[in-house]
Each structure stands twice: as structure tokens, then as C-alpha cells.
Amino acid sequence: xxxxxxxxxxxxxxxxxxxxxxxxxxxxxxxxxxxxxxxxxxxxxxxxxxxxxxxxxxxxxxxxxxxxxxxxxxxxxxxxxxxxxxxxxxxxxxxxxxxxxxxxxxxxxxxxxxxxxxxxxxxxxxxxxxxxxxxxxxxxxxxxxxxxxxxxxxxxxxxxxxxxxxxxxxxxxxxxxxxxxxxxxxxxxxxxxxxxxxxxxxxxxxxxxxxxxxxxxxxxxxxxxxxxxxxxxxxxxxxxxxxxxxxxxxxxxxxxxxxxxxxxxxxxxxxxxxxxxxxxxxxxxxxxxxxxxxxxxxxxxxxxxxxxxxxxxxxxxxxxxxxxxxxxxxxxxxxxxxxxxxxxxxxxxxxxxxxxxxxxxxxxxxxxxxxxxxxxxxxxxxxxxxxxxxxxxxxxxxxxxxxxx
Numbered sequence: 001x002x003x004x005x006x007x008x009x010x011x012x013x014x015x016x017x018x019x020x021x022x023x024x025x026x027x028x029x030x031x032x033x034x035x036x037x038x039x040x041x042x043x044x045x046x047x048x049x050x051x052x053x054x055x056x057x058x059x060x061x062x063x064x065x066x067x068x069x070x071x072x073x074x075x076x077x078x079x080x081x082x083x084x085x086x087x088x089x090x091x092x093x094x095x096x097x098x099x100x101x102x103x104x105x106x107x108x109x110x111x112x113x114x115x116x117x118x119x120x121x122x123x124x125x126x127x128x129x130x131x132x133x134x135x136x137x138x139x140x141x142x143x144x145x146x147x148x149x150x151x152x153x154x155x156x157x158x159x160x161x162x163x164x165x166x167x168x169x170x171x172x173x174x175x176x177x178x179x180x181x182x183x184x185x186x187x188x189x190x191x192x193x194x195x196x197x198x199x200x201x202x203x204x205x206x207x208x209x210x211x212x213x214x215x216x217x218x219x220x221x222x223x224x225x226x227x228x229x230x231x232x233x234x235x236x237x238x239x240x241x242x243x244x245x246x247x248x249x250x251x252x253x254x255x256x257x258x259x260x261x262x263x264x265x266x267x268x269x270x271x272x273x274x275x276x277x278x279x280x281x282x283x284x285x286x287x288x289x290x291x292x293x294x295x296x297x298x299x300x301x302x303x304x305x306x307x308x309x310x311x312x313x314x315x316x317x318x319x320x321x322x323x324x325x326x327x328x329x330x331x332x333x334x335x336x337x338x339x340x341x342x343x344x345x346x347x348x349x350x351x352x353x354x355x356x357x358x359x360x361x362x363x364x365x366x367x368x369x370x371x372x373x374x375x376x377x378x379x380x381x382x383x384x385x386x387x388x389x390x391x392x393x394x395x396x397x398x399x400x401x402x403x404x405x
Contacts, residue, residue, distance in 0.1 A: 001050055002046050002049055002050045003027065005049070005050070005053075006019050006027060007027065007029075009079075010027065010028075010029030010030075011029065012082060013029060013078050014078065014081070015035040015036060015074065015078055016028065016029065016030050016031075016032050016033065016034045016035050016036070017029045017034060017035070017036050017037075017038075017078075018034035018036070018037045018038070019037075019038050019039075019040070020037065020038070020039040020040065021040050021046070022040045022041060022042055022043055022045070022046065034070070035070050035071065035074060036068075036069070036070040036071070036074065036075045036078065037068070037069040037070055038057070038066055038067070038068060039066065039067040039068075039069070040060075040065070040066055041064065041065050041066065041067065042065045044060070044065055045060035045063075045065035045066050048060050048065075051089070051091055052089055052091060052092050053087070053088075053089045053092065054079065055088070055089070055092050055283060055284055058284050058358055059284075061354055061358065062288070062351055062354045062355050062358065063351070064350065064351070064354075072357060072361045073327075073330075073361050073364065073365060076361055076362045076364075076365035076366075077365045077368065077369070079365075080362075080365050080366060080368075080369040080371065080372070081369060081370075081371070082371065088280060088283060092283050093280070095283060095287075096280060096281075096283045096286065099283070099286055099287060099291070100248060103286075103291045103292045104247055104248065104249065104292060105245070105246060105247030105248075105250055105292040105294075106247065106249060106250065108199075108226045108228065108229075110292065111199060111226055111247065111292065112199045112200075112226065114245075114290075114291045114292035114293075115199050115200045115245065116199075116200055116201065116202070117291050118289060118290055118291075119137075119178070119200040119202070119203055120200055120201065120202040120203075121202075122202060122343070123135075123179065123202070123203075123206045124343050125340055125343060125348070126179075128332065128333075128336035128339055128340060129329050129332035129333045129335075129336055130149075130329070130332075131149045131150045131152075131153040132150060134153055134154070134157070134179075134181030134182075134184065134185060135178065135179045135181050136153040136156065136157070136178070136181045136182070136240075137178055137179075137241070138156075138178075138240050138241035138271065139156070139241075139271070139318055139321055139322040139325050139376045140152030140153045140155065140156050140321060140324070140325040140328075141153075141155040141156035141159050141318065141321055142155070142321050142324045142325075143155055149325070149328040149329075149332075152321075152324070152325065152328075153181070154185070157181070157182050157185040157186070157189075158185075158189070159378075159398065160182070160238055160240070160269050160271065160378070161185075161186060161189070161190050162397055162398050163267075163269050163314065163378070163380040163398065164236045164238065164267040164268065164269050164380065165267060165391070165392075165397070166186060166190045166192055166236060167190070167191075167192075168190065168191030168192070169191060169192070169193065170192050170193070170235040170236055171192070171193050171194075171195070171234040171235045171236070172186055172192045172193070172194045172195070172234055172235065172236045172237070172238060173194075173195050173197060173230065173234040173236070173237045173238070173261050174186070174194055174195065174196040174197065174238050174240075175197055175227060175230075175237060175238065175239040175242050175257070175258070175261070176197065176198060176199075176227065176239060176240070176241065176242035176245070177196030177197060177198050177203075177207065177222070178198065178203055178240075178241075179203055179206055179207055179210070180196050180207035180210060180211070180220065180222060182194075182238060182240060183195075183196040183207070183220045183222075184210070184214065184216070184220060186238075187216060187219045187220050188216075192236070193218075193219055193220075194219070194220050194221070195220075195221045195223060195231065195234070196220065196221065196222045196223065197223045197225055197227070197229075197230065197231070198222070198223075198224065198225075199224065199225065199226050199227075201224060204222050204223075204224040207222040208222045227242065227246065227254055227257050228253065228254075228257065230257055230260065230261045232261075233260075233261060233262060233263045233266075234261055234262060234263065234266065235262075235263060235266055235267075236262075236266060236267050236268060237258055237261050237262050237266065237267075237268035237269070238268065238269050238271075239258060239268070239269065239270050239271065239272070240269075240271040241271060241272065241273075242254070242272065243255075243270060243272035243273075243274075243296065243301070244272050244273045244274075244290075244293055244294065244295050244296070245290065245292070245293050246294070247292055247293070247294050248281075248294040251294075251296050251300065251301065251304055252304050252307070255301065255304040255305055255307075255308050255310075256304075256308050258270060258305075258308065258310065258381075259305075259308040259309055259310050259383055262383040263383070264383055264384055265382065265383060265384055265386075265390060266382065266383045267313075267380070267381070267382050267383075267391070268310075268380070268381050268382070268383070269378060269379070269380055269381075270301075270305075270377075270378070270379040270381065271376075271377070271378045271379075272301075272376070272377060273295050273322075273374060273375070273376055273377075274295060274296060274297060274298045274301060274374075274375055274376075274377045275295050275296065275297045275298070275373050275374055275375070276297065276298060276373045276374075276375055277297060277299075277373050278297050278300070279295075279297075279373060281293060281294050281295045284358070284359075284362075285359065285363075288355045288359070289355065289356075289359045295374065298315075298375070298377055301377075301379075302379075305379070305381060309383065309384065310381040310382065310383060311381060311382045311383075311384065311385050311386060312379060312380075312381055313380040313381055313382060313386065313391060314378075314379070314380040314395070315377060315378070315379050315380075316377070316378045317375050317376065317377055318376040318377070318378060319367050319372070319374075319375040319376050320367070320368075321376065322363075322364075322367040322376045323364055323367045323368045326360055326361075326363050326364035326367065327364050329360055330357070330360040330361050330364060333356065333357070333360055334357070337353060341353070
């Protein structure tokens with residue numbers, strides 16, 4: 001059964017694929033030097049693939065039961081381009097349901113534990129492969145002429161500031177603020193007074209230390225809290241990469257927060273990964289990278305925003321921008337792996353290495369794929385309807401040479 005499945009994949013693949021079984025026999029879909037080689041090291045790997053499909057390949061690779069040779073990105077590009085049926089088998093769907101039952105973000109305590117699983121890995125882990133000095137761990141904005149990840153991330157922050165018409169002295173809630181990159185940018189470049197809210201203890205501690213180093217007390221504040229514990233109302237709200245971490249059953253609740261945190265007439269920006277259509281969130285990512293995470297559809301997000309009394313001002317799809325961002329992260333992660341591993345060899349071992357390479361390269365190809373239903377949306381919104389005077393009548397303000405405001 002497994003050999004038949006592999007042959008089907010091989011027939012659809014546009015590159016040369018070789019598979020070596022644990023007994024030494026092999027299969028190759030076409031002559032010539034293979035571009036991709038999978039070597040099965042055990043019969044257990046074969047059983048995983050038979051039972052779990054492509055998830056079985058990924059899990060066997062992570063465990064070291066399958067070795068890979070070739071271009072890692074090309075392998076995912078080939079699979080996601082139609083060579084492999086990237087669908088959850090019945091057993092994987094059961095595992096995904098069990099994951100939701102055990103690790104749902106329904107409670108604040110579990111949501112915090114889920115966030116710390118990923119974001120609590122430590123600043124020294126993330127620093128070698130994110131941009132400097134802001135460490136933005138979300139999709140960048142690669143407008144024409146952009147050369148580096150650093151430029152692209154600052155482009156993104158400026159783009160967001162312009163969308164919310166940020167002005168000096170305005171108060172901003174940076175919801176799920178990470179290490180505070182946007183908070184610092186908005187305060188330094190636009191004179192805003194920013195409150196960053198984050199549930200990850202390690203990131204909040206680092207942000208508070210950075211506030212001290214920059215001497216920005218009173219201009220930037222870091223609050224350790226869940227999104228359901230917002231500290232008051234603000235002129236503006238920025239939510240960059242938060243919605244997809246709220247959880248499967250928390251969409252209405254988190255969208256309501258985006259309305260409740262704003263003063264009447266306030267403007268906000270919702271930047272998040274969303275599906276086009278209703279789909280289960282990828283099990284591998286939920287199990288090994290983002291426990292409790294859930295990617296909502298654009299349609300259901302808009303419905304909840306309408307119910308919360310928010311006016312949609314602008315929707316922009318940055319899916320292609322995420323390809324370039326993830327490629328930079330993956331390249332930097334690979335280039336700095338020895339440095340990362342030296343931080344804590346037991347924690348950052350070969351299993352961890354394989355999980356994160358899979359995550360970064362697979363996500364890059366997921367956003368690249370012409371068949372993908374996973375996109376990156378920026379939604380500009382207001383609390384209540386705007387007027388001709390309260391918000392520009394065109395998008396010209398986003399692209400003019402002058403600063404926002």
C-alpha cells in the first residue's frame with residue numbers, strides 16, 4: 001500500500017524523486033540524478049506514512065526515521081504543488097481533535113502555557129535569525145526596492161502606522177506585542193504613547209529591560225496579560241499576528257477585544273494569517289510549533305468584526321510577502337544553527353532542528369503555492385463608521401513620501 005502511494009506521488013512530481021526503503025530496495029520515478037531522496041531507516045517510518053500520510057513523513061523525519069537529501073524547499077514546493085495530496089487522514093483528524101480537547105486556549109492559564117511553549121524559547125534563540133533591532137516575528141512588507149529583512153520589517157511597521165493614521169501623543173494598544181518592536185517604532189518614529197500587552201513572561205521581561213535600556217519609560221509600557229484582560233481604552237489598536245493564536249472557539253471573543261479596547265471612532269489594524277474558506281488548521285504546526293493555535297477564515301473574521309460594531313476600511317492580502325519573509329528566516333536559521341545549538345544543546349537538539357526547519361521551509365512554500373488557501377491579511381478598521389474628515393477617501397496616504405499624519 002505504501003509503495004503504491006509513493007509511486008502515485010512520484011508520477012505527479014515534476015522533479016526526480018528517489019525513495020530508499022529500510023531493506024535496501026528503492027524506487028525512483030525517473031532516470032537521472034534525483035533532486036530529492038528520502039531514506040527510510042525503519043519499518044516504523046513506513047507504518048507512520050501508511051497511517052498518517054504526509055504527516056507520517058514529517059514525523060518520521062523529525063524522529064530521525066527518515067533522512068532527507070536535496071533541496072528542502074524544493075521538496076515542499078513539489079508536494080504542495082500537487083504531487084502529494086496534502087490532506088489529513090481520518091487518524092490525523094482524530095489526533096487534531098484530541099489536541100484541541102487537551103490544549104484549547106479556552107482558559108487563560110492554558111493559553112499562556114501554549115504561548116510560552118513557542119515564544120518562551122528565549123531571546124537568544126530568536127535573535128540570530130530575526131531582524132535587527134526590532135525583532136518582528138511576523139510577515140514583513142517587501143515593497144519595490146526592498147533589499148533586506150530589516151528594511152522589509154520597518155516597511156511593515158510604517159505601513160501599519162499609516163493605515164491607522166498614527167499621530168504624536170496618541171495612545172496605542174500593541175496587542176500581543178512580542179518583544180515590543182512595533183511599540184518602540186511607533187513611539188520613536190511617530191511620538192505615540194504605547195502599551196504592549198503580551199501573555200509570554202519571557203518576552204515581557206525582555207521588553208521591559210529594553211524600555212530601560214532605551215530610556216523610554218512613560219512612552220512605552222509592557223503589560224503581562226491575556227488578550228481578554230485589556231487595560232482600558234486607547235486611540236488606536238494594532239494587532240500583528242495575534243488572531244491566529246486566540247484559539248478555535250475564541251474568535252468572537254478576541255475580535256470583540258479589538259473593539260472594546262478602542263475609544264469611539266478609534267482606528268485599528270488587524271494583521272493575521274487567515275484561510276480562504278473553512279479548513280482545519282495544520283496538525284503538524286499545532287502539535288510541534290503552535291499548540292492551541294487556530295487559523296480562522298477571512299469570511300468568519302469579517303462577520304465577527306461586523307457583529308462587534310467595527311467598520312472595515314481596507315483589506316490587503318500580503319501572502320506573497322510572507323514567502324520572502326519566511327525564506328529569510330529559514331536561511332538565517334540554517335546559517336546560525338550552530339550558534340543556536342550552543343545556547344542549550346539539550347534543548348536545541350537535532351529533533352528540534354528538524355522540527356523548525358520543517359516549519360520554516362514548509363510555511364514558505366505553503367504561502368508560495370498557487371493551490372494554497374492560507375493567506376496573510378491586513379484589515380484596517382474603525383470603531384463605528386468614519387466620515388470624509390476622519391479617514392482619507394483614497395489610499396494615497398499609504399504611499400506618499402510624507403510621514404503618516
